[in-house]
Structures are given as C-alpha cells and as structure tokens.
Amino acid sequence: MDNLDKQILLVLQEKGRISMTELGKEVALSQPAVTERVRRMEEKGIIDHYRAIVRPGKINKPITAFVLFQTKGCESFVQFCNESNDVIELHRISGQYNFLVKVVTETLQALEVAINEMGTFGDSTTLIVLSSPIENDKLIPLIKN
Incomplete structure (x- = not known):
C-alpha cells in the first residue's frame, strides 16, 4: 500500500x-x-464492502448500550445475538468478560427486555451511551515501505 x-x-x-x-x-x-x-x-480484502450508515435515532432506536457479557455457552450466545434485532455488533474480548455487545433499542424498557433475554446465557454489565462525540471515524492506513 x-x-x-x-x-x-x-x-x-x-x-x-x-x-x-x-x-x-x-x-x-x-x-x-x-x-x-x-x-x-x-x-486483497482491504476494502471489505460498501454500505450505508443508518442513524439509530432516525429510525426510532435512540437507545444505545454496550453490554459486557460473561458466558460459558459462547456458541449459543453468539447464535442468540445473531438472531436478535437489537444486537448490531458482537465482539469476543479478553478479560473478566468474554463478549462486548452493542445494542440499539427504541426504549429503555426494550433494552431491559433485551438484557433479560441475554441473562439466560450468563452475567453482564450494561453501559448506556449518553452521547457519541466520535462515531464511525475513518481508519487511517499505515504505509509500508
């Protein structure tokens, strides 16, 4: 590059x-x-795909939360998240928790329902987003000599 x-x-x-x-x-x-x-x-896979960025608040999903999740049933949890309409990102992470889940919902009550449904797979800590000063920022490639 x-x-x-x-x-x-x-x-x-x-x-x-x-x-x-x-x-x-x-x-x-x-x-x-x-x-x-x-x-x-x-x-080369450097450009993976093209897509539109949809603002959740503009489609009546103004609540965004990150859920730190600990489960022993990783495969079933991943399948649950794949089938959920509220989960928009899922990351396998290291440390006390083994997943970071990004959830968007229409209300706090809907977020509570989503967290309760996840609760059947393990334990979690929820972080509700108050604002996002930086979103979808550009990745700056490193140039190899």
Whole structure:
C-alpha cells in the first residue's frame, strides 16, 4: 500500500458513493488507474464492502448500550445475538468478560427486555451511551515501505 492507496481509502471512507471519475480527480489519477487500485484493494480484502450508515435515532432506536457479557455457552450466545434485532455488533474480548455487545433499542424498557433475554446465557454489565462525540471515524492506513 502506498500513499495513493491511503488517499483513496480516506476518500472512500468519507464518500462511499463517489464515482470513480470523481475519486480519480480527488487523488490526481485517471479514472481507469483509480478503478484498478480500488479493484486491487477489494481483491486483497482491504476494502471489505460498501454500505450505508443508518442513524439509530432516525429510525426510532435512540437507545444505545454496550453490554459486557460473561458466558460459558459462547456458541449459543453468539447464535442468540445473531438472531436478535437489537444486537448490531458482537465482539469476543479478553478479560473478566468474554463478549462486548452493542445494542440499539427504541426504549429503555426494550433494552431491559433485551438484557433479560441475554441473562439466560450468563452475567453482564450494561453501559448506556449518553452521547457519541466520535462515531464511525475513518481508519487511517499505515504505509509500508
């Protein structure tokens, strides 16, 4: 990865729907050259996929919480989280807890229900988000020489 790839990634993270022509103009490359670089990064798995970022509050899910979760039944807990409409992220972590779960709900009561349902798999600590000063920030790639 060189500096041009880094510039391309930074632009794509900010403007995922940009045309290859416009992307080329932003990084001073021709449309075919920038298209080829993007294609290579997609093939290498550097660019995983493209998607829209949905603001939970705009779809009537204003409550966000992180649940630190300890379970002995990891596989069944992962399956439960996969099937839940409220779980939007699940991370296996080290330490006292073995999962970090990001949950979005429409009300505090719905959050309580979600936590109670998770409780059948183990113990948890819930952290309710008050605000998010930084969300979905760009990843800045390191350039290898």
